[in-house]
Every structure is written in C-alpha cells, then in structure tokens.
Amino acid sequence: MNKDSEETFEYVFKTHFKGLYAYACTLIRDSIMAEEIVQNIFYRLWEKNEQLSIRESVSGYLYRSVYHESLNYLKHLKVREAYHQYAMNQEQSGNNTQQNLELKELEERLSVALSELPEKCRTIFQMCRFEELKYKEIAERLDLPVKTVENQMGKALKLLRLKLVDFLPASFLLFFLMPS
DSSP: OOTTOHHHHHHHHHHHHHHHHHHHHHHHOOHHHHHHHHHHHHHHHHHTTTTOOOOSOHHHHHHHHHHHHHHHHHHHHHHHHHHHHHHHHHHHHHHHHHHHHHHHHHHHHHHHHHHTSOHHHHHHHHHHHTSOOOHHHHHHHHTOOHHHHHHHHHHHHHHHHHHHTTTSOHHHHHHHHSOO
16 A cells, blocks of 8 residues: 555545444443544554555454554553552642641640630630530539639630631631630
C-alpha cells in the first residue's frame, strides 16, 4: 500500500474498521477510546506506509496493533489510577498532619488560657465543660450559691473568648465557650 493508492487504503479502512472497533471495545470497554485507538492505528498506517513492512496479512497486522494499543491504554489507566490514589493518600495524610498540629496548638492555647483564669473561675469552668456538671451540681459540690456559679461561668467564658477568639473555629466557640 502506498500513498498513491488512496483507494486501497480506503478499502482496507472500510473493510476492517467495524471489526477492529468491536475488538477494541471488548478489550477496553470504552467505545470512545476504542474508536480513537482504531483511528490512530489507521492514521499511523497511512503516515508510515512507506516504512512499514507487513509480513503477514493486513488484517492480522491491524488486529495485533489494536491489541497492543489497547493494552498500552489500559496500562496508562492503571498508572493514572495508582497516581490518583497516591495523591489522595498524600492529601489525606497531609490534612491529618495539619489537623493534628492545629489540635495540639489549640490544646496548648486552651491550657494556657485556663491557667490564666482565677482559681474559682477555672474550677467552675472545668467542672461544667469537662465533667459536664450542671450549675446546680457545681454549686452543691463547692457549697456556693447557683448565682455565683453562673457569674463565675460567665466570667470564664468571657475571658476565654477574648484569649482564643483569633484561633478557634466558630463551632468550637459555640460548644465550649457559650453559656450552658
């Protein structure tokens, strides 16, 4: 086959395209890529016809070309999927590392802020937020009026909000630093 013989090329194309396309579809299960693979093979056949030396039948050459091209495509998909999984794992581990660092910094800043509270204020806050006691239970344990517990809790929340407002996300502020 040579470039001067467009009729021969057209005959080969029309004779084998549907079969090659169906074969590629069964190999890669993607009709669009199957069509592209077959078209690329015919394109190369047309472009490199003078350098090609087909020793067996044209049909055998074309089917073998579709087979190898399809395998290359599937290998490429596997490599791309492996890279995608790797990138997602890296992103997740990076996010976890970032979250762990932020959580550690938050714990340190909260600890410092709590240590700066007056003792009674700190004790009431810790009993309320960490031991999850009600104001009435705290008042009974500390032998204080409930109103004093409420006032001390309000004072603690106000001071902690001021010290941590630039660092804390809104959800944390709502949970820990809002009145019960």
